[in-house]
Amino acid sequence: MVLIISVFGHGRKCGKTTTVEVIVRELTKRNYKVGCIKKIHIENFTIDKEGKDSYRHAKAGAKLVATASPKEIAIIRKIQDNPVEKALELMLHDALDFVIIEGRYDKAKIKIPVARSYEEAKKILPMNFLFISSLTPEKFPSYLKVLHPLKDAEKMVEMIISQSNISKTSTN
Amino acid sequence: MVLIISVFGHGRKCGKTTTVEVIVRELTKRNYKVGCIKKIHIENFTIDKEGKDSYRHAKAGAKLVATASPKEIAIIRKIQDNPVEKALELMLHDALDFVIIEGRYDKAKIKIPVARSYEEAKKILPMNFLFISSLTPEKFPSYLKVLHPLKDAEKMVEMIISQSNISKTSTN
Numbered sequence: 062m063v064l065i066i067s068v069f070g071h072g073r074k075c076g077k078t079t080t081v082e083v084i085v086r087e088l089t090k091r092n093y094k095v096g097c098i099k100k101i102h103i104e105n106f107t108i109d110k111e112g113k114d115s116y117r118h119a120k121a122g123a124k125l126v127a128t129a130s131p132k133e134i135a136i137i138r139k140i141q142d143n144p145v146e147k148a149l150e151l152m153l154h155d156a157l158d159f160v161i162i163e164g165r166y167d168k169a170k171i172k173i174p175v176a177r178s179y180e181e182a183k184k185i186l187p188m189n190f191l192f193i194s195s196l197t198p199e200k201f202p203s204y205l206k207v208l209h210p211l212k213d214a215e216k217m218v219e220m221i222i223s224q225s226n227i228s229k230t231s232t233n
Numbered sequence: 234m235v236l237i238i239s240v241f242g243h244g245r246k247c248g249k250t251t252t253v254e255v256i257v258r259e260l261t262k263r264n265y266k267v268g269c270i271k272k273i274h275i276e277n278f279t280i281d282k283e284g285k286d287s288y289r290h291a292k293a294g295a296k297l298v299a300t301a302s303p304k305e306i307a308i309i310r311k312i313q314d315n316p317v318e319k320a321l322e323l324m325l326h327d328a329l330d331f332v333i334i335e336g337r338y339d340k341a342k343i344k345i346p347v348a349r350s351y352e353e354a355k356k357i358l359p360m361n362f363l364f365i366s367s368l369t370p371e372k373f374p375s376y377l378k379v380l381h382p383l384k385d386a387e388k389m390v391e392m393i394i395s396q397s398n399i400s401k402t403s404t405n
Binding site for chain 1: 249250253254255257258260261262266267268269270271272273274275276277278279280281286287289290291292293294295296297298299300301302303304305306307308309310311312313316317319320323324326327329333335336
């Protein structure tokens with residue numbers, strides 16, 4: 062079973078991507094297979110580049126456009142709704158242990174809000190969360206579990222793993 | 234059953250992407266569902282952009298990285314070998330009628346070489362091909378079936394459809 066984690070915060074530059082990076086790195090070190098989804102709110106966003114061949118294929122009406130290069134394949138799909146659900150669905154063909162969504166996803170089993178201060182955090186806190194990730198943990202009351210993504214990386218990942226039923230033995 | 238078409242040519246700017254565009258557009262017009270794969274030979278190509286959040290996710294070790302925006306999802310997968318086979322495999326989850334590969338793929342049922350002249354074409358012609366696509370058909374001997382992607386679009390697509398067992402009735 063894949064465990065879904067949502068890492069979300071208020072505004073830009075609050076440390077969301079840093080938090081995702083740290084969690085991915087620590088889980089990967091422990092031999093877990095991790096996938097990531099970046100939620101993007103720009104209406105007409107495309108990862109493709111205008112004028113490129115694959116962009117021209119999509120413009121001509123292709124439902125699915127892929128690039129296949131020696132070390133990477135990318136599949137781009139035009140959709141109408143529910144981007145995160147659709148990305149999750151496609152990822153389930155792989156045997157992943159964790160999927161980390163950068164962006165709010167209320168159905169995630171583990172929620173990790175990211176904020177610079179308690180004032181900011183209050184605007185986004187869900188009913189349940191595992192801990193708060195912050196680059197400035199001193200700006201929070203002491204009764205909250207606040208972890209620093211760079212200093213408390215191991216602690217973060219231990220808490221995440223304790224929520225899963227997956228145990229992995231190092232093959233090194 | 235999906236029908237796989239390989240469109241390939243010698244060198245750049247010979248009309249490969251134009252040929253793919255035309256075929257996609259004409260098939261789409263006739264209500265076929267088409268997917269495209271662009272073969273890229275650059276060893277370390279990534280569709281992602283350095284420094285972007287999804288690029289950072291992959292760098293941290295994520296096996297699969299996705300972007301989920303309102304009208305598009307993209308799934309980027311790091312691989313070791315056989316990019317075209319792997320892209321095809323992932324595309325088979327969708328009910329496509331045709332997959333067009335821009336690049337040489339000898340297992341394709343339909344092969345369409347693209348060339349500017351007979352001299353050029355001779356370097357790449359496979360044993361079997363459906364027709365040659367060329368922006369300069371006058372540079373070929375008359376006994377070869379050479380179609381112009383912009384002038385003979387309908388003819389191209391009729392020949393392709395005649396090779397498939399799929400019949401589609403317009404729903405318009």
